[in-house]
Amino acid sequence: MAFTDLGDVRLFHTDDGAGDTTLLLVHGLGSDSHEWVHHIPSLAERYRVIAVDVRGHGYSSAPETGNTPRRMAEDLALLCLTLGVESCVAIGHSMGGQIVSHLAVEHPSLVRALVTVDPGYGFTGAVADSFPALIERMREDPVAAALRNDQWTSTRATPEWLREWHRRRILATPPHVLLQAFEAMFGGPDALGVRPNSDGYLSRRTCPVLTFWFDPAQAAWEADLFKDPHSRAVTWEGSGHRLHEERPGEFLLVVTYWLRSLA
Template sequence: MSFARADDGVSLYYEVNGTGDDVLVLIAGQANNHHWWDVARQDFDGRFRTVVFDHRGTGDSDKPETGYRTRGFAADVRAILDDMGVERAHVYGTSMGGRIAQWLAADHPGRVRRLVLGCTSPGGVHGIERSAEVRRSLAQRDAAKARQALLDLLYTPDWLATHHGPFDTTGDPGMPPHARRGHFTASKEHDGWDALARITAPTLVVHGADDIFNPAANAPLIADRVPGARLHLIPGARHAYFEEFREVASPLVLAHLGG
């Protein structure tokens, strides 16, 4: 375990695992820490040195009052690479992590070798928002019902029937309220449309075909916007495709990163 220092002095916790020569940075979703990747990460440790980290506001990273925006989160990733002494790395971001990865690849093209954007959105006026029905289901006053609604958006009924948790994709329970609000605002205000057109890294866009949490219609928008990007929709998969459908998703990502 290690700590990097962000541009504004925030301490960022990160871990490195695996044995490969190349580095793969895995970027978690909104309001989640590095445990988001605990299941899927093992699929990549045999080929890469994998890097996972706690976003500012989560886990063992600092939890400042300010500094929550997707472009700033991308600068945090760059600070981690600097601390490691790594010039270029592969990058795989999912959900809000995919929004962050968009900025990283656009703002720091020399730092990203190959890019994977999973279950994410361009945001802004071009992004496809979740429906009002989905928003209402997540905003229920009954916390248990709201949590179940989130699980139903992440995983299929068949998966939930045989997997009873604990789940590492439903948010970091230790986040203070101001950090949780900051993550929500960062994701909501993301607008990567112009950034997508500036991405030069070979890019794979992956999405669960049945994802309505971050609607799957966002995937072709991103793939059409990033020069030369490839698109793969996974039939039957919801938002947490990288975990439930890892037997499909991980080989796709490995093939892309292997060139």
């Protein structure tokens, strides 16, 4: 079945491939699991691959409350239990990086390794200082603010079709979901989007972590938080925020090589 009811939410997901290792693919804010279409066929040749629309996104239902990364992580833990997944490698982009990190910290026996792709945590300086104003704009008009904020995610090398694809995904996301998720990510005393909140929490991830950043400073910062010696921080300067979609072939090579190294 492509849908699973988990009480207050109904999640859409696909389940492809087979193997001893299960990969759980988690998209970012204002997106859905279609952002993994370039990766699923190749990954499914070797692994079981579960790609999910988190609550409030894509084909999943959008409850009036609870649309936060922490709650989304709990949804995924329950989904894994329902699907008989006892252990997985969780792969998350942007907000998905927060979600899978919550999953790894709160359910360490479930997550054997993490891959985060330009994750939405650990910001500081001018970027972190801008979040209160961004949250206020989100409260006034979540969709318009999300579209404006999305402009920073691209570079001149980003294909126009990719920009348009994500613009349409944002337009399709319920406004209250955009607001609740963004505010939970970057506002409040325990939001992982800003330092120092992120440091102590992410240090609790004891599993191997592979992280991708386009900003070398962010990559170096996160590398200092790793606990497992197999962890790696990869920097692709010049890439956009959605580097896994801009360079899917190279992304797959790096991820699959790293996963084989863990074995």
